[in-house]
Amino acid sequence: MAVKKAQMMPTFAYEGVDRKGAKIKGELPARNMALAKVTLRKQGITIKTIREKRKNILEGLMKKKVTTLDITIFTRQLATMMKAGVPLVQGFEIVAEGLENPAMREVVLGIKGEVEGGNTFAGALRKYPLYFDNLFCSLVESGEQSGALETMLDRVAIYKEKSELLKQKIKKAMKYPIAVICVAVIVTIILMVKVVPVFESVFSSFGADLPAFTKLVVNMSTWMQQYWFILIIVIGAIIACFLEAKKRSKKFRDGLDHLALKLPIFGDLIYKAIIARYSRTLATTFAAGVPLIDALESTAGATNNVIYENAVMKIREDVATGQQLQFAMRVSNRFPSMAIQMVAIGEESGALDSMLDKVATHFENEVDNAVDGLTSMMEPLIMAVLGVLVGGLVIAMYLPIFQMGSVV
Missing domain, CATH: 3.10.20 (Ubiquitin-like (UB roll))
Structure with missing residues (x-):
């Protein structure tokens, strides 16, 4: 509701x-x-x-939608206002005036209206669950109850900024190969529809049999020219079915999460990003004074992967029965030994939030390095694939000419 x-x-x-x-x-x-x-x-x-x-x-x-980046900017600006001594309601006004996204401005003014009407800041945020998750609201609520809202907002802002940066790194790793693949498909279609028919008309004047490879390419070109609309419909239907299945079927989404971790190159990158998110979220919530059991529940959803969401909820159950976090993480068999050892040191020294913060920083750096390495590795690989694709078409078109030359 x-x-x-x-x-x-x-x-x-x-x-x-x-x-x-x-x-x-x-x-x-x-x-x-x-x-x-x-x-x-x-x-x-x-x-x-x-x-x-x-x-x-x-x-x-x-209408432009509210993005996670909008939420991050709002949090940082409001935290800065409050640290400067600006009252909360006035802070809403100032932030709203500077927002470029009208949809986000409407949300901020709506929150301002709720607070002016007597609601708490956390209560006002809960009116917008599409944009402010339970973790965000719980941290703000903790800050309001402890009388340190400006400190908590600053902590939330740092958390959101690091989360957004991590997400952008993952997107960066995915965008380049997807963009090149799209270009490769477009170039191939243009060659098949525009260039190959020109060669085909030349070959027909030869009156000789074409090589098998050339025949295959010519037949594919003919089919694409005649039935291109079927190809577009099929591709569109596949994309639509995928998006609909992802939206409606939990089993399908769970299967995608399983598959993501097993991908040859990207699986390790996704794994490191999950560990970084887990550590950063748990460090932030625990440092805010949220009980460990409640912090683990908020952290489970922040992993953005059903395998780790279930694993963290199982860890929560184990911790609730009195087991130490380090042992519960070890039993789950989902976390690297380095993270478990750091958590063990944190529990023994009473500095769990500090150790988790170090784990998060380590894996965020790992993701950064992995993205740079992946980009460097993908460039020659993709160029090689493009070379084979375009080169194969060129060879197919020139094979009959080479064949005639050898006969002469």
Whole structure:
């Protein structure tokens, strides 16, 4: 139900006069007209006109979505404001004014309205579960209860920044080969549809039998020219089925998570990223004063992999029965010995959050190095594949000419 509220919150367009008598107009997201009026009056605005802004269908389709980067920027800016002594509500106003994404600005103003209406900051965040997960809300709630919200926000901002950086590194590793493969497919299609037919018309004038390889390429070219629309439909259907299965089937998503860890080159990179996320999340939550059992529950979802999500939840159960974290991690058989040893030192010395932070930093550096190494390795490999692909087509086209030359 909370998700629906966050998505359906209307926006009200208003005109009025501020405390200094200056005319002012703007937009304000609120749950209803009455709450919008209360919020504006608290800001010292005398309302002249106010109406609910009707949503345009085209505008809704083109509306920019709130991204994790938007959330990260919002957290860092708000943390900076609070550390500078700016009151929370005023901080919302300042941050909202500087946001480029209208959707994120609407979310921030909605949170501001909730806080002004008497809700806690954490309670206001929970109204937007699509953008602020339980981990984020729990950390803010811990900061509010301890009276150290600015410190906690700074800690959350650091966590979000490191998480975003890690995600960007993984994307960087994936983007290059995908982009080159797409280019290779496009080049191949152009050659098959535009270039091969020209050679085919030349070959037909020879009146001689074509080599088997050339025949294969010519037949493929002919098929693509005649049935290209079927090819597009099939590719589109495969992509649509994949996305739909991923969206609807938990079993399918779980299978993808299993497969991701077994990929020849990317599997190790994904594994290191998971360990880094696990360590960083657990370090942040535990340092914030969240009990270890609750921290493990929040950490499970942050791994973004069902295998490790289940493993962490099993670790949580073991810890709840009195077992040490290091032993529970060892029994799971999902964590590197280095991480387990660091956790053991942290538990024995009473500095678990510090040791987990070191583990996270280590594996984040490992991911960074792996991405650089992967990029360096993929470049010659992909160029070789492109060379074989394009070179094969060129050879197929020139084989008949070579054959005629040998006969002469």
